[in-house]
Amino acid sequence: xxxxxxxxxxxxxxxxxxxxxxxxxxxxxxxxxxxxxxxxxxxxxxxxxxxxxxxxxxxxxxxxxxxxxxxxxxxxxxxxxxxxxxxxxxxxxxxxxxxxxxxxxxxxxxxxxxxxxxxxxxxxxxxxxxxxxxxxxxxxxxxxxxxxxxxxxxxxxxxxxxxxxxxxxxxxxxxxxxxxxxxxxxxxxxxxxxxxxxxxxxxxxxxxxxxxxxxxxxxxxxxxxxxxxxxxxxxxxxxxxxxxxxxxxxxxxxxxxxxxxxxxxxxxxxxxxxxxxxxxxxxxxxxxxxxxxxxxxxxxxxxxxxxxxxxxxxxxxxxxxxxxxxxxxxxxxxxxxxxxxxxxxxxxxxxxxxxxxxxxxxx
Numbered sequence: 001x002x003x004x005x006x007x008x009x010x011x012x013x014x015x016x017x018x019x020x021x022x023x024x025x026x027x028x029x030x031x032x033x034x035x036x037x038x039x040x041x042x043x044x045x046x047x048x049x050x051x052x053x054x055x056x057x058x059x060x061x062x063x064x065x066x067x068x069x070x071x072x073x074x075x076x077x078x079x080x081x082x083x084x085x086x087x088x089x090x091x092x093x094x095x096x097x098x099x100x101x102x103x104x105x106x107x108x109x110x111x112x113x114x115x116x117x118x119x120x121x122x123x124x125x126x127x128x129x130x131x132x133x134x135x136x137x138x139x140x141x142x143x144x145x146x147x148x149x150x151x152x153x154x155x156x157x158x159x160x161x162x163x164x165x166x167x168x169x170x171x172x173x174x175x176x177x178x179x180x181x182x183x184x185x186x187x188x189x190x191x192x193x194x195x196x197x198x199x200x201x202x203x204x205x206x207x208x209x210x211x212x213x214x215x216x217x218x219x220x221x222x223x224x225x226x227x228x229x230x231x232x233x234x235x236x237x238x239x240x241x242x243x244x245x246x247x248x249x250x251x252x253x254x255x256x257x258x259x260x261x262x263x264x265x266x267x268x269x270x271x272x273x274x275x276x277x278x279x280x281x282x283x284x285x286x287x288x289x290x291x292x293x294x295x296x297x298x299x300x301x302x303x304x305x306x307x308x309x310x311x312x313x314x315x316x317x318x319x320x321x322x323x324x325x326x327x328x329x330x331x332x333x334x335x336x337x338x339x340x341x342x343x344x345x346x347x348x349x350x351x352x353x354x355x356x357x358x359x360x361x362x363x
Contacts, residue, residue: 015042025083112360155263160241162192165249252288
């Protein structure tokens with residue numbers, strides 16, 4: 001079922017609590033409050049003093065708490081959206097599942113494979129809907145590419161490429177000395193790893209090789225910063241993929257995907273914010289995005305829309321239950337590639353996923 005053609009009818013509102021009030025948690029809260037039919041932003045939770053109350057007041061949500069457990073103990077909460085720091089994701093997934101709450105969780109879903117596996121066991125035991133925030137699948141261009149690959153439009157997949165370049169910011173890379181080496185793999189490129197897996201359906205990644213460096217802020221190289229990376233992924237169907245990331249694109253966000261096959265090629269995304277391009281005496285000009293929530297605003301909201309429909313369908317036995325969403329196996333596959341990419345950087349050698357020794361970030 002296409003995400004672009006899902007029915008719009010919905011019965012009573014799904015009561016959702018948002019956990020975490022950082023930029024992504026706040027965006028999800030605003031989306032649930034104003035843009036997702038059939039959903040009610042029921043509560044906001046954040047352990048930092050005053051943050052939940054401030055966001056709740058802004059969006060007109062009647063409930064705010066510093067105590068995360070309040071969300072899990074409240075029988076009126078149907079589902080949670082986890083936007084807390086990623087180090088807490090696996091624990092929060094586990095708590096939510098044990099409380100019988102359906103779960104939408106931002107990526108990465110864990111920092112260790114064993115923690116994710118334990119959380120997914122709880123999800124399976126509770127039989128709740130579990131969806132991961134791999135938003136690119138819900139962007140119209142990437143969604144079209146995924147559909148066409150599955151329809152056989154380009155034949156047998158042979159080469160893939162995914163690019164994520166974050167925009168440059170004034171004053172250089174903020175907090176560069178505090179950015180740990182795994183971040184470019186687990187927080188940034190994990191989107192690309194999922195996109196590559198999704199655009200090569202049925203295939204499994206078997207080998208990863210990384211080249212990474214601190215090119216944006218080389219003065220922080222000794223502290224472990226990695227701000228630029230290229231990762232090669234080999235799949236068991238023979239396809240070869242490249243994922244590339246940089247933390248400083250002077251022209252704005254640049255997110256792209258490409259799939260080349262025996263019968264053609266598909267491309268999705270690009271640096272331009274819209275398809276319109278101005279050609280004048282200075283050359284060609286196109287607007288670009290400086291904020292992630294501008295670049296993927298529609299995709300962020302579409303994934304929550306589908307989450308609500310999925311939960312409704314599961315509970316009521318409707319066709320919505322058949323909606324495919326990125327779930328536990330997708331989260332695990334992307335995390336294993338991310339951790340293997342980090343291991344490859346540390347060793348300087350290709351890493352076979354069946355022999356990967358790094359199964360968690362350090363610390």
